[in-house]
Amino acid sequence: VLVLGCALLPRGDASIPRGRLPGHVRPVHYELEITPRFDLDRFLGRVGIRVEITRPVRTIWLHGRNLEVTDATVSTDAGTFPATWEQRTRDGVAALQLEEPVGPGSARIDLRFASDVARDLRGFYRVDVADDAYGFTQFEPISARRAFPCFDEPAFKTPFDLSVVLTDPQLEAVAGMPVAETKSSGGTRTVRFATTPPLPTYLLAWAVGPLDRLQAPPLPATGPRQRAVPFGGVATRGRAPELRYALERTPPLLTDLEAYFGIPYPYPKLDVIAVPDFGAGAMENAGAITFREYLLLIDASTAPERQRRLFSYIMAHELAHQWFGNLVTMAWWDDLWLNEAFATWLGFGSVGRVEPEQGADVILLEQVLAAMAADSLASARSIRQPITSNHDIRNAFDAITYSKGAGVLAMFERWLGPETFRDGIRRYLSAHADGSARTEDLLAALSQASGRDVAAPFQTFLTQPGVPLVEVTTRCAGDGPALSLRQSRYRPVGSHADAGALWQIPVCARYAAGGAVGESCTLLSGREGRLPLQGDACPEWVMPNAEAAGYYRFTQPADDAAKLLDRGRDALSTRERVAVAHSLAAALHADLRGAAQVYSALGPLARDPQRAVAIAPMGLLRTGIEQLADEDTRGAAAGFARRLYRPQFERLGWDSAPGESGDERLLRQEVIQFLTHVAPDPAVRAEAARRGRLYAGIDGAPDEAALEPELVESALAAAVQEGGAPVWEILLAQLLESDDARVRGERLTALGQVDDPELVARAQRLALDPVLRVNESLTTLWYLSERPAARASTWRFVEENWDALVARVGSGRAGQLPGLAAGFCDTARAEQVADFMAPRIQKTEGGPRNLAGALEQIRLCAALVEAQAASARDFFRTVSARR
Numbered sequence: 001v002l003v004l005g006c007a008l009l010p011r012g013d014a015s016i017p018r019g020r021l022p023g024h025v026r027p028v029h030y031e032l033e034i035t036p037r038f039d040l041d042r043f044l045g046r047v048g049i050r051v052e053i054t055r056p057v058r059t060i061w062l063h064g065r066n067l068e069v070t071d072a073t074v075s076t077d078a079g080t081f082p083a084t085w086e087q088r089t090r091d092g093v094a095a096l097q098l099e100e101p102v103g104p105g106s107a108r109i110d111l112r113f114a115s116d117v118a119r120d121l122r123g124f125y126r127v128d129v130a131d132d133a134y135g136f137t138q139f140e141p142i143s144a145r146r147a148f149p150c151f152d153e154p155a156f157k158t159p160f161d162l163s164v165v166l167t168d169p170q171l172e173a174v175a176g177m178p179v180a181e182t183k184s185s186g187g188t189r190t191v192r193f194a195t196t197p198p199l200p201t202y203l204l205a206w207a208v209g210p211l212d213r214l215q216a217p218p219l220p221a222t223g224p225r226q227r228a229v230p231f232g233g234v235a236t237r238g239r240a241p242e243l244r245y246a247l248e249r250t251p252p253l254l255t256d257l258e259a260y261f262g263i264p265y266p267y268p269k270l271d272v273i274a275v276p277d278f279g280a281g282a283m284e285n286a287g288a289i290t291f292r293e294y295l296l297l298i299d300a301s302t303a304p305e306r307q308r309r310l311f312s313y314i315m316a317h318e319l320a321h322q323w324f325g326n327l328v329t330m331a332w333w334d335d336l337w338l339n340e341a342f343a344t345w346l347g348f349g350s351v352g353r354v355e356p357e358q359g360a361d362v363i364l365l366e367q368v369l370a371a372m373a374a375d376s377l378a379s380a381r382s383i384r385q386p387i388t389s390n391h392d393i394r395n396a397f398d399a400i401t402y403s404k405g406a407g408v409l410a411m412f413e414r415w416l417g418p419e420t421f422r423d424g425i426r427r428y429l430s431a432h433a434d435g436s437a438r439t440e441d442l443l444a445a446l447s448q449a450s451g452r453d454v455a456a457p458f459q460t461f462l463t464q465p466g467v468p469l470v471e472v473t474t475r476c477a478g479d480g481p482a483l484s485l486r487q488s489r490y491r492p493v494g495s496h497a498d499a500g501a502l503w504q505i506p507v508c509a510r511y512a513a514g515g516a517v518g519e520s521c522t523l524l525s526g527r528e529g530r531l532p533l534q535g536d537a538c539p540e541w542v543m544p545n546a547e548a549a550g551y552y553r554f555t556q557p558a559d560d561a562a563k564l565l566d567r568g569r570d571a572l573s574t575r576e577r578v579a580v581a582h583s584l585a586a587a588l589h590a591d592l593r594g595a596a597q598v599y600s601a602l603g604p605l606a607r608d609p610q611r612a613v614a615i616a617p618m619g620l621l622r623t624g625i626e627q628l629a630d631e632d633t634r635g636a637a638a639g640f641a642r643r644l645y646r647p648q649f650e651r652l653g654w655d656s657a658p659g660e661s662g663d664e665r666l667l668r669q670e671v672i673q674f675l676t677h678v679a680p681d682p683a684v685r686a687e688a689a690r691r692g693r694l695y696a697g698i699d700g701a702p703d704e705a706a707l708e709p710e711l712v713e714s715a716l717a718a719a720v721q722e723g724g725a726p727v728w729e730i731l732l733a734q735l736l737e738s739d740d741a742r743v744r745g746e747r748l749t750a751l752g753q754v755d756d757p758e759l760v761a762r763a764q765r766l767a768l769d770p771v772l773r774v775n776e777s778l779t780t781l782w783y784l785s786e787r788p789a790a791r792a793s794t795w796r797f798v799e800e801n802w803d804a805l806v807a808r809v810g811s812g813r814a815g816q817l818p819g820l821a822a823g824f825c826d827t828a829r830a831e832q833v834a835d836f837m838a839p840r841i842q843k844t845e846g847g848p849r850n851l852a853g854a855l856e857q858i859r860l861c862a863a864l865v866e867a868q869a870a871s872a873r874d875f876f877r878t879v880s881a882r883r
């Protein structure tokens with residue numbers, strides 16, 4: 001249903017389409033002209049839409065939101081007829097009303113329109129940088145209708161002829177296609193772009209302003225592509241030189257993807273555009289990919305490792321979309337995973353092949369494990385969730401679609417074998433190029449390529465929410481060693497989720513027996529199953545999820561679990577050790593093991609040389625300190641956590657060694673962050689604050705050499721916590737003086753990590769202060785909401801300023817605000833949050849589901865404390881006394 005709720009509909013009007021537009025008027029081509037008038041804060045436009053009509057209609061339904069349509073006609077062979085335009089629902093279902101029916105046959109709709117330029121980062125929106133005005137677009141999922149009248153659904157793929165009229169000689173225009181022609185007359189220039197291949201409305205894009213360009217060498221012809229492709233970058237005035245890093249590192253990723261697909265890059269040119277204020281991370285517009293500046297303007301000498309890695313992953317993700325999403329588009333938003341799960345999975349795959357030193361397979365696993373946390377909620381979506389309202393479209397852009405989807409793809413890739421899987425993908429893309437497809441099309445292609453029924457097991461992961469929990473027990477009596485398997489839905493203690501779900505799970509176990517390591521696999525499709533092991537010897541240890549490739553959690557009897565940790569650990573891969581660490585956390589949260597048992601197993605993991613394994617216990621320790629410990633045991637809990645990470649700190653120190661890996665740099669960042677802010681070590685914390693002051697120049701000239709780039713955020717936060725208001729003010733002034741997204745972001749995160757009530761209040765007010773960019777405005781609130789001392793007052797701030805916050809960030813991001821309450825841990829608070837949100841949440845996009853998730857997290861936290869606090873406190877008291 002494409003309307004927000006029945007209350008918004010005019011009463012008694014049953015004719016407004018609820019859901020998708022009726023299919024009997026179908027667009028086949030758009031001619032669109034846009035004239036930005038930043039001097040008036042307006043834009044004007046004309047659109048001519050050729051349509052095919054299959055039966056006579058007097059009302060043509062389409063989309064347009066807050067557009068003033070001044071001229072409307074419909075032309076057919078019989079003549080040109082006036083029509084009236086009326087927007088009929090708040091979210092932009094519009095009716096074009098004719099006196100007499102038209103069709104069946106071809107027709108052309110001509111409309112003139114105008115609108116205010118938006119400020120909330122959607123549709124065609126304005127960003128001011130210094131004295132310059134810029135206009136950018138963000139249309140996915142349903143904001144093209146804010147920029148021009150259109151049939152705003154992904155199944156309608158048509159060519160577009162776009163022109164942009166520039167009324168100021170300083171302005172330049174960029175879009176997804178190359179410029180076909182520029183015409184000047186009377187002080188205006190009309191830039192006409194080449195006709196696009198068939199595209200849905202959400203992939204169209206343009207940018208206007210005093211733009212700066214850096215052209216890179218064309219992408220040379222490759223195996224599948226005969227022609228070179230012009231390639232360049234676009235930024236705001238004067239900033240194009242900062243695109244160099246991105247432009248140098250993009251071509252190998254594109255070449256890798258072309259080789260994987262065996263299909264040429266589908267568009268005649270590629271531009272990457274750095275947008276100074278941008279709601280998402282990046283957007284895969286065909287031929288004109290837009291990014292936050294942080295991801296594209298990178299100073300190779302000062303960029304922290306995280307920024308470099310984000311660049312690679314997000315660039316590869318957006319490039320993968322040029323095939324998955326752009327060349328072949330999901331027919332409707334319930335299949336968004338065909339875009340996003342694939343781009344996530346392929347993006348990591350591509351980075352893994354092109355930049356192997358980044359350990360992309362481990363980072364993907366970390367994302368999948370994070371998605372499992374979200375997927376453990378009873379309120380979780382399924383990957384392929386039916387769309388029953390516009391809320392559902394918004395909610396589809398979440399960790400379930402992206403990361404669970406990517407994890408499920410990786411699992412079935414391993415099940416079928418990478419070549420077979422790739423052949424299925426190539427088959428699917430070739431069959432639907434320039435068109436639309438659905439999940440069933442992909443699963444059929446994979447089944448054909450493999451000669452197996454892929455659809456049935458795959459669908460069990462697509463259409464039902466939740467993480468399978470596989471109980472794995474080693475059996476050595478009887479006819480040969482085997483594992484007995486039992487599946488159910490993983491449920492945290494206190495969960496009301498239905499345990500009865502059943503999946504068809506590709507389960508692979510690795511184990512050591514008789515001096516060798518073996519692997520055995522089965523498809524577990526019933527509640528229970530048996531997995532015979534090779535040989536006759538009883539295994540010394542069993543890893544129930546080989547390579548952590550399966551999208552499931554596992555639990556073993558205490559005996560088997562101890563053997564895996566003690567004897568198996570050295571034989572496990574990094575991914576497997578990470579999965580073992582997370583299975584301990586999962587056991588704590590589901591009360592499958594007592595807290596004492598879980599915490600006592602963390603030592604060897606925290607000391608692991610691999611970053612991803614070493615940091616895996618940090619979340620558990622933070623839960624222990626902040627939630628499970630009480631006032632009497634909090635110090636002991638923090639002391640225990642501190643001692644676990646002290647050896648890593650001693651090894652890594654404050655400064656990087658020459659030739660050190662990116663993972664070592666990231667591990668240093670995590671360990672120092674932990675010892676400065678979560679389980680504070682007085683010496684580490686004091687040194688962080690000292691270096692933070694030097695770096696920011698609190699007492700003299702700034703000294704950038706005082707800190708590794710990865711340590712800046714932790715150190716600035718320590719400096720502001722120790723130094724109070726004077727430091728806070730200096731950092732705010734530095735933020736406002738800088739146009740650099742990284743410099744601003746580093747200051748902003750420090751400004752939000754405060755406990756002093758006066759500074760907390762000032763950090764909260766930044767959310768409404770127009771000195772920040774819109775995409776920065778919620779940063780301090782998120783940081784404050786993670787601080788036990790600031791959480792309650794921050795939620796009060798949200799309640800007291802609700803309408804102003806929604807106006808500032810738009811209804812889309814406002815729908816995420818319930819997440820600011822998710823860190824609370826008492827049920828009375830959940831009721832209070834629910835009472836406040838009840839009358840408000842429907843008006844935010846995606847808000848109702850986000851609220852349900854936040855309330856569930858609060859209640860689950862309370863249940864966890866109820867179940868595990870006694871065991872945890874005992875443990876913390878005992879280890880502290882033992883020292």
Ligand SMILES: [Zn+2]
Nearest residue numbers: 317321340343
């Ligand atoms: Zn994406």
